[in-house]
Amino acid sequence: MAYSVVPVGHVRSCFKEKFAIPRQPALAPAARGCLELSPPFDRAEAVQGLEGVSHVWLLFIFHQALDTEPRLKVRPPRLGGNRSIGVFASRATHRPNGIGQSVVRLDRIEPGKLWLSGLDLLDGTPVLDIKPYVPYADQVPGATNAIAEAPPALLPVDWASAALAEARSHALRLDEPLVALIEQCLGQDPRPAYQVPSPERTYGVKLWDVEVRWHYPTPASIRVLEVFVQA
Numbered sequence: 001m002a003y004s005v006v007p008v009g010h011v012r013s014c015f016k017e018k019f020a021i022p023r024q025p026a027l028a029p030a031a032r033g034c035l036e037l038s039p040p041f042d043r044a045e046a047v048q049g050l051e052g053v054s055h056v057w058l059l060f061i062f063h064q065a066l067d068t069e070p071r072l073k074v075r076p077p078r079l080g081g082n083r084s085i086g087v088f089a090s091r092a093t094h095r096p097n098g099i100g101q102s103v104v105r106l107d108r109i110e111p112g113k114l115w116l117s118g119l120d121l122l123d124g125t126p127v128l129d130i131k132p133y134v135p136y137a138d139q140v141p142g143a144t145n146a147i148a149e150a151p152p153a154l155l156p157v158d159w160a161s162a163a164l165a166e167a168r169s170h171a172l173r174l175d176e177p178l179v180a181l182i183e184q185c186l187g188q189d190p191r192p193a194y195q196v197p198s199p200e201r202t203y204g205v206k207l208w209d210v211e212v213r214w215h216y217p218t219p220a221s222i223r224v225l226e227v228f229v230q231a
């Protein structure tokens with residue numbers, strides 16, 4: 001039997017492309033955005049009571065990774081992108097029905113809008129449902145996962161001085177913690193694990209309306225070179 005689902009809203013997030021989005025929520029607390037609810041869920045009744053809740057589960061569609069053929073095995077980036085495991089052993093984006101789930105911080109509520117942080121969702125992501133995080137039920141003391149035991153190791157991120165000044169100035173303009181966002185996202189080393197970066201090669205990503213360019217002076221360190229808005 002097929003079921004149809006209709007999004008309750010869409011996320012407007014700092015992430016304008018998939019590259020450099022953290023692999024799980026909360027890895028970048030400075031990753032913020034707004035869930036814009038669609039009618040009839042944009043009315044105040046739909047979120048009444050949520051003001052007493054610090055975090056919510058979002059169930060969403062990986063709308064930019066939908067498959068036409070089912071996959072039984074996936075190659076998660078965490079395993080270097082060259083080892084495959086069963087799709088149900090992974091939180092990879094390519095999966096049956098393309099459904100993702102993330103626990104995110106609920107910072108503020110307005111009728112029709114939930115302001116969120118710690119996002120790992122692309123701008124425009126359709127959200128199917130929102131549920132309050134229930135600490136006594138959702139925290140599992142002693143839980144284990146041999147494939148994903150700990151958060152990814154962080155690389156040190158440093159700045160060309162002009163880039164840091166540019167980031168600070170765009171942070172003020174956007175009223176967003178842009179310096180922290182860049183450090184938190186790049187520190188997780190977004191480059192594919194199989195690519196050994198030469199110092200000459202530059203990488204780039206767009207966060208909010210800001211282009212960020214960086215390179216790897218050594219394979220284990222990142223230097224932000226430029227932060228600018230495309231004319």
Ligand code: SAM
Nearest residue numbers: 018021022062063064065091100101121122125
């Ligand atoms: N926390 C969720 C989960 O476990 O279902 C998502 C985990 S998934 C590994 C996180 C990645 O999904 C991000 O790094 C980003 O590249 C990708 N992503 C986020 N939103 C997406 C979207 N709407 N469509 C396709 N890929 C998306």
